[in-house]
Amino acid sequence: DAKTTQPNSMESNEEEPVHLPCNHSTISGTDYIHWYRQLPSQGPEYVIHGLTSNVNNRMASLAIAEDRKSSTLILHRATLRDAAVYYCILGKQGGSEKLVFGKGTKLTVNP
Amino acid sequence: DTGVSQDPRHKITKRGQNVTFRCDPISEHNRLYWYRQTLGQGPEFLTYFQNEAQLEKSRLLSDRFSAERPKGSFSTLEIQRTEQGDSAMYLCASSLFPRERNEQFFGPGTRLTVL
Numbered sequence: 001d002a003k004t005t006q007p008n009s010m011e012s013n014e015e016e017p018v019h020l021p022c023n024h025s026t027i028s029g030t031d032y033i034h035w036y037r038q039l040p041s042q043g044p045e046y047v048i049h050g051l052t053s054n055v056n057n058r059m060a061s062l063a064i065a066e067d068r069k070s071s072t073l074i075l076h077r078a079t080l081r082d083a084a085v086y087y088c089i090l091g092k093q094g095g096s097e098k099l100v101f102g103k104g105t106k107l108t109v110n111p
Numbered sequence: 112d113t114g115v116s117q118d119p120r121h122k123i124t125k126r127g128q129n130v131t132f133r134c135d136p137i138s139e140h141n142r143l144y145w146y147r148q149t150l151g152q153g154p155e156f157l158t159y160f161q162n163e164a165q166l167e168k169s170r171l172l173s174d175r176f177s178a179e180r181p182k183g184s185f186s187t188l189e190i191q192r193t194e195q196g197d198s199a200m201y202l203c204a205s206s207l208f209p210r211e212r213n214e215q216f217f218g219p220g221t222r223l224t225v226l
Contacts, residue, residue, distance in 0.1 A: 043115075043202050043217025044154065087153055098144065098167065099215060101153030 004088045009106045012078045020073040020105050022088030033071045034091050037084040083109045115218035117203050123224045131189045132221045136205030143186050146202040193225045
C-alpha cells in the first residue's frame with residue numbers, strides 16, 4: 001500500500017482558511033487521493049477525493065500538485081465543527097476497496 | 112435513520128469471554144467492512160464482504176476473530192477468548208460497488224473493553 005505522510009497536528013482560528021498537507025511520493029498512476037475526517041466519538045466520514053485536477057465540493061477543496069506527489073485539503077472557513085482528525089488515503093476509484101488509514105492530522109479550531 | 116448502525120455501542124467483558132458485535136449497513140449497499148481503532152491510531156482494516164462473500168481478511172487478524180454476513184445484509188463480528196489487547200473501537204462501514212465515488216459510510220462503532 002502506498003504511504004502518505006501528514007503532520008500530526010495543526011491549529012486554526014475560526015472563520016480562517018485551513019490548508020492540510022499530505023505527501024504521497026510513492027503514489028501510482030492509478031491511485032486516487034481520498035480525504036476522510038473523524039469527528040470526536042464518531043466514525044470517519046468521506047470529505048473529498050481526486051486524481052489529477054483540483055476538486056471542490058460543499059465541504060472542502062482538494063489541490064493536487066502537478067507531479068501528484070503531494071496534495072492539500074483546503075477548508076475555506078474553518079468552524080468549530082471542523083475540529084477533527086483528517087486522514088489522507090490513497091485508493092482506487094470505484095473500487096470501494098479497504099481504506100488504509102495513517103494517523104492523520106488532528107485539527108484544532110480556536111474560537 | 113438510514114445510516115450504518117452498530118450494536119452494542121459499548122461492551123465490557125472479562126478476558127477469555129466471547130463477544131459478538133452486529134452491524135447493519137445502509138440497505139442498498141453490497142459491500143460491508145470491519146475496522147478496528149485503538150487510541151491515537153487511525154482505523155485498521157480487518158475484513159470486508161461483497162454481499163455474503165468474504166473477499167478479504169487482514170493477515171493481522173487472529174483466528175480468534177470471525178465475521179459473517181449470512182444473507183448479504185447485516186454482519187456479525189465475533190471475538191473468541193478475548194484478550195486485553197482486543198480492547199478497541201470496532202467500526203463497521205458499508206459502500207455501494209461499483210460506484211464512481213469511493214465512499215465508505217461508517218457507523219458509530221462498538222467500543223470493547225476487556226478487563
